[in-house]
Amino acid sequence: MTVTDAIGRIAQIQATLVQLDSVTTGTATPAASTRSSSGATDFASALTQALGGTGATTDATTSSGGVTGADVVADAKKYLGVPYVFGGTSASGLDCSGLVQRVFKDLGIDVPRLVSGQSTVGTEVPSLAQAQPGDIIVCNGGEHIVIYAGDGKVIHAPSEGRNVSLVDNWLSDSDIVTIRRVVPQASTAASSASSLSTAQTDALRSLFTSMLQGGSL
Structure with missing residues (x-):
C-alpha cells in the first residue's frame, strides 16, 4: 500500500x-x-x-521496495550455468536481456524485455569507476547487456553455445553505451x-x- x-x-x-x-x-x-x-x-x-x-512512483528505481544491488547480484548468480538461448527468459535458457529481465522480475521489479528498453531504466551512472553491484551495463553499441557484480566482475549470458557466466569485466568506458542503476545500494x-x-x-x-x-x- x-x-x-x-x-x-x-x-x-x-x-x-x-x-x-x-x-x-x-x-x-x-x-x-x-x-x-x-x-x-x-x-x-x-x-x-x-x-x-x-x-x-515514476520508475523502477523508486518502486524497488527495498531491493538492493546486492540482491540483484545474488539472484543473478542463481542462473550461472544456464545455457544461452536467443529469446530465452527462463531458467531453461536465457539471452542477455532475458537474464536481466528475469533477475529483476524475481525481485518484483518490472523492466523492459529488450536491451533498448533496459538502457533507459533507473538512473544513469556516469562512469565505470562509479558502478556498483547490481548496476546494468549496456555495451556492444547497444546490442549486449551485463550485470555488474562488483570486484571487477560481471554476470551475463554471452552467446550461442555458452552459459550464463560470472567473468572478469573486459569493458572500458569507451565500450559502454550506458550504465543504469535500477535499485539503490544497501547502505x-x-x-x-x-x-x-x-x-x-x-x-x-x-x-x-x-x-x-x-x-x-
Missing part, C-alpha cells in the same frame, strides 16, 4: 466513523455530512503534506529508510497533536 492509499483509507475511515456516529445519535444533517467529508479531505491533504510527497537504502522513518514519525506526531488540540479529530 502506498502512502497515498494509506491516506485515502484513513480519510475514508474517519468520514465513515463520523457518519455512523451521527446516524446512531440521530443527529445527522446535510451540513454535518458535508463537514465530515470536508474534514476527511483536509485531513488527507494535511497528512500528505506532512509526509512530504504524493506517494507516486544508501538503509540510510534513506531510517531518515525517512524518523521524519515521518515527527511529522505525524506534530500533525495529530495539532489536530487533536484544534478538535479536528
Whole structure:
C-alpha cells in the first residue's frame, strides 16, 4: 500500500466513523455530512503534506521496495550455468536481456524485455569507476547487456553455445553505451529508510497533536 492509499483509507475511515456516529445519535444533517467529508479531505491533504510527497512512483528505481544491488547480484548468480538461448527468459535458457529481465522480475521489479528498453531504466551512472553491484551495463553499441557484480566482475549470458557466466569485466568506458542503476545500494537504502522513518514519525506526531488540540479529530 502506498502512502497515498494509506491516506485515502484513513480519510475514508474517519468520514465513515463520523457518519455512523451521527446516524446512531440521530443527529445527522446535510451540513454535518458535508463537514465530515470536508474534514476527511483536509485531513488527507494535511497528512500528505506532512509526509512530504504524493506517494507516486515514476520508475523502477523508486518502486524497488527495498531491493538492493546486492540482491540483484545474488539472484543473478542463481542462473550461472544456464545455457544461452536467443529469446530465452527462463531458467531453461536465457539471452542477455532475458537474464536481466528475469533477475529483476524475481525481485518484483518490472523492466523492459529488450536491451533498448533496459538502457533507459533507473538512473544513469556516469562512469565505470562509479558502478556498483547490481548496476546494468549496456555495451556492444547497444546490442549486449551485463550485470555488474562488483570486484571487477560481471554476470551475463554471452552467446550461442555458452552459459550464463560470472567473468572478469573486459569493458572500458569507451565500450559502454550506458550504465543504469535500477535499485539503490544497501547502505544508501538503509540510510534513506531510517531518515525517512524518523521524519515521518515527527511529522505525524506534530500533525495529530495539532489536530487533536484544534478538535479536528
